[in-house]
Amino acid sequence: MPHDHSDHDHPHTLLPSDPALRVKALETILVAKGLVDPSAMEAILDTYEHKVGPHLGAAVVARAWTDPAFRARLVADATAAVAELGISGRQGEHVVAVENTPETHNMVVCTLCSCYPWPLLGIPPGWYKSDAYRARAVREPRKVLAEFGVTLPEGQKVRVWDSTAEVRYLVVPMRPEGTEGMDAVALAALVTRDSMIGTGLPGPPR
Amino acid sequence: MTRVHDMGGRWGDGAVVPEPQGIVPVGADWQRKALALTLAAGGLGQWSIDTSRHARESLAPKDYMRFSYYEKWIAALADLLVARGLVSEAELSSGKAAPAPPHPRLFRAAAVGPALARGTPYARPGAAPAFAAGDRVRTRLPSRNSHVPGGHTRLPAYAAGHVGQIELVHGPHVFPDTNAHGLGERPEPLYTVAFSAEDLWGEAETQDDEVTLDLWESYLEPA
Secondary structure, rough: OOOHHHOOOOOOOOOOOOOOHHHHHHHHHHHHHOOOOOOHHHHHHHHHHHHHHHHHHHHHHHHHHHHHHHHHHHHOOOHHHHHHOOOOOOOOOEEEEEEEOOOEEEEEOOOOOOOOOOOHHHOOOOHHOOOOHHHHOOOOHHHHHHHOOOOOOOEEEEEEEEEEOEEEEEEEOOOOOOOOOOOHHHHOOHHHHHHHOOOOOOOOOO | OOOOOOOOOOOOOOOOOOOOOOOOOOOHHHHHHHHHHHHHHHHOOOOOOHHHHHHOOOOOOHHHHHHOOOHHHHHHHHHHHHHOOOOHHHHHHHOOOOOOOOOOOOOOOOHHHHHHHOOOEOOOOOOOOOEEEEEEEOOOOOOOHHHHOOOOOOOHHHHHEEEEEEEEEEEEEEEEEOOOOOOOHHHHHHHEEEHHHHHOOOOOOOOOOOOEOOOOOOOEOOO
């Protein structure tokens, strides 16, 4: 059996206790040693602060609502379908789209860490990473939904997807009533981040 | 048997607090640096996502519980850098290091866009699946890494020893229980398995509610 150092060996305790000082110390060391390029750090932040976010997932959902052939491809192979829209990458290498129906409401969690479809939704919100959500979503999804102001109709079951592997789930919410005349761009504006995690519903037409 | 991160079903954590829609702000400057440093150092290719998850799970339970998300990332990153010999304990203690030439695999700015868009696919060629959609399977009990005592595994304790139904067949994926520990990718067929919430918890909010998990073949036996 290999010896597992990390069980009892925690060098991180050598860093200062204040989080800002810890990060600063590590950054200083890594940049000095040629292990991290500061301009790569800027490029990473620019990606997740300005480019990759839930507007990308919303475009996928709106396309599925308005294009039956795309919707069929999305359900059959979501990784390939979202790649048609230029969406791919880290923490979204294997995508499965799960459609809400009058019978089933889908909701996504990662109880073991915080796995989340980054290329579709960006970085996860704090609540998604919280102990409360990770602990409770699988056991009492309706109570959690109530905290988001969501009440499901009687007779609609909940299926909670615990993301325990590298498969990332995108909830495709039901298209709201009263949106029949709207195009994909207008529809995408109704698709909230939380509606694609399953803790929200798309907004009403505005 | 479990580690502190395995919290699915736990009681006592209080309310979930919603946040505004849209792109999530990374946070304070130190949180932005923590995210960027972790991804930039990950770009050196010296460890897998499984190893990285294991490093976070291996924090002392009292640290895991008191650390915020990015504090866990930074602590695990420091531990991994020392474990790989990239940074010394003396450097961590002093907060200083002598200047060195760029690492041969330094993750440069020009590589960031393509690398993030490419990701690290985990599907591999491998054995044909033993189970098909609709098959009934039982998860191993207890949940444990059968290669490394206390090692990384992705079967949550709450789903151990339960009978479910194969929902999706994904084909072979890298096996985290070995890959996290440098024991090879050893791809195994991966499945999405659906469980009755009532079976898992003794009672469910409604009778038909379900929980699905993504589980590797060696976590499962026919039921």
